Amino acid sequence: MLSLFLGAGFSKWAADLPAAIELFDxxxxxxxxxxxxxxxxxxxxxxxxxxxxxxxxxxxxxASALHSGEENKKALIWYIARRLSEPFIWSEFHAGRxxxxxxxxxxxxxxxxxxxxxxxxxxxxxxxxxxxGIITANYxxxxxxxxxxxxxxxxxxxxxxxxxxxxxxxxxxxxxxxTGKLPLAKIHGSISWNEHACYTDGRGGITGNALxxxxxxxxxxxxxxxxxxxxxxxxxxxxxxxxxxxxxxxPYDEPVLRLLSSGAALESVLVVDVExxxxxxxxxxxxxxxxxxxxxxxxxxxIERWLRSSDICNPRSH
Numbered sequence: 001m002l003s004l005f006l007g008a009g010f011s012k013w014a015a016d017l018p019a020a021i022e023l024f025d026x027x028x029x030x031x032x033x034x035x036x037x038x039x040x041x042x043x044x045x046x047x048x049x050x051x052x053x054x055x056x057x058x059x060x061x062x063a064s065a066l067h068s069g070e071e072n073k074k075a076l077i078w079y080i081a082r083r084l085s086e087p088f089i090w091s092e093f094h095a096g097r098x099x100x101x102x103x104x105x106x107x108x109x110x111x112x113x114x115x116x117x118x119x120x121x122x123x124x125x126x127x128x129x130x131x132x133g134i135i136t137a138n139y140x141x142x143x144x145x146x147x148x149x150x151x152x153x154x155x156x157x158x159x160x161x162x163x164x165x166x167x168x169x170x171x172x173x174x175x176x177x178x179t180g181k182l183p184l185a186k187i188h189g190s191i192s193w194n195e196h197a198c199y200t201d202g203r204g205g206i207t208g209n210a211l212x213x214x215x216x217x218x219x220x221x222x223x224x225x226x227x228x229x230x231x232x233x234x235x236x237x238x239x240x241x242x243x244x245x246x247x248x249x250x251p252y253d254e255p256v257l258r259l260l261s262s263g264a265a266l267e268s269v270l271v272v273d274v275e276x277x278x279x280x281x282x283x284x285x286x287x288x289x290x291x292x293x294x295x296x297x298x299x300x301x302x303i304e305r306w307l308r309s310s311d312i313c314n315p316r317s318h
Contacts (some may be wrong), residue, residue: 001130001238001239002126002129002130002131002132002240002241002242003131003132003133003242003243004123004126004127004131004134004135004242004243005134005135005136005137005242005243006134006135006136006137006138006143006245006246007137007244007246007247007248008138008246008247009274009295010119010136010142010245010246011084011119011138011140012246013118013295014116014142015087015114015116015140015142016087016114016115017084017087017138017142018083018084020057020058020059020062020215021057023080024042024046024058024061025083026043027083027086028079028083028086029086038075038078038079039079041071041072041075042075042076042079045061045075045076049065057217058215059216059217060216060217062080062214062216063216063217066214074208075208076214077208077210077212077214078207079208080139080212081191081204081205081208081210081212082205082208084140084191084205085102085140085202085204085205087115088110088113088205089101089103100206102192102202103201104163104176104200104201105141105144105145105148105161105176105200105201106148106176107201110145113145115142116142116146119142119143119145120145120147122296123143124146124147125303126243127182131182132183132235133182133184133231133235134152134182134183134235135184135185135187135232135235136185136186137187137188137247137256138186138188139186139188139189139190139191139210139212140202141191141192141202144184147180147182147184149176149177149178149179149180150179150180151182152184153178153179153183153184154178154183154184154185154186154198154228155227155231156178157178157179157181158177158179159178160175160177161175161176161177161197161199161200162197162199162200163176163197163199163201164201176200183231185228185231185232187213187221187225187232187259188212188221189211189212189213189225189228190204190212191203191205193210193211194209194211195211195224211224211225213225218252218254219253220255221255229259233262236259236262236263237262237265240265240266240267241267241268241269241270242263243269244269244270244271244273244277244281245295246272246273246295247277248277248280249281257284260284261285264285266287268290268291268306268309269281269285269288269289270291270292270303271290271292271293272292272295272299273292273294274294274295276292277292278290278292291306
């Protein structure tokens with residue numbers, strides 16, 4: 001069976017969402033004094049750290065800030081979630097005040113967001129085959145937006161989500177339910193999750209109250225994501241052909257590398273990236289055949305050759 005593993009490079013390619021090295025460009029809009037204070041705090045922390053560590057990495061700054069007090073930690077998590085949500089925030093004037101929302105999974109407004117169609121087309125190129133699932137290290141909702149609630153589940157088909165009612169409003173009597181058969185494992189959490197629920201939208205991108213594993217050199221998943229990692233492992237164990245898009249295989253990503261190595265039965269791996277990652281990837285799966293491709297559209301021909309050469313099932317008829 002075929003599976004996808006999506007790293008930060010996928011979201012950068014599809015929707016220009018920043019990877020860790022670009023994360024602190026502060027390209028967000030402060031909605032009022034509370035946002036402005038948190039933004040100023042994170043900017044100040046980053047400037048002070050950069051002065052003391054001129055050759056330091058963003059992941060090292062994040063690790064330092066997370067251990068520098070609860071206020072700093074909350075502001076940093078808010079900023080990370082917010083930066084990755086900024087393109088998907090919209091506002092309305094309701095009940096006497098301006099309210100902000102992050103797009104719901106099935107919301108029609110998403111059709112006007114650059115990059116979402118691009119992401120959806122790439123994902124469907126593979127998931128219309130015999131697909132075991134998708135694993136992603138990203139907190140954003142590009143996969144959810146691309147597939148819609150009828151196209152995926154978080155491990156259990158039929159899960160009812162918490163939050164705003166379905167869109168359009170005419171369907172408000174019906175709960176938002178994930179009815180798709182394709183499992184999606186978000187191993188580092190999501191801007192649409194917290195410790196208690198999975199939501200219909202990415203509200204954590206506004207509130208900062210999101211279940212995410214911040215990008216640090218020694219990031220480890222919390223116990224609350226244990227079932228998600230089990231789901232990812234089960235996907236890999238059923239996988240014979242793997243597509244890896246935009247993952248750097250950095251040595252410090254030890255938990256993720258161990259997870260990926262559990263796919264010991266892999267026959268072939270397609271690594272999609274602007275840089276070749278095959279040398280690092282081959283250390284995880286020494287028995288597999290490896291192919292590389294540039295991101296689409298430049299890599300389209302290479303991707304099609306891999307699909308044919310790997311003898312992957314033809315697309316399912318609909």
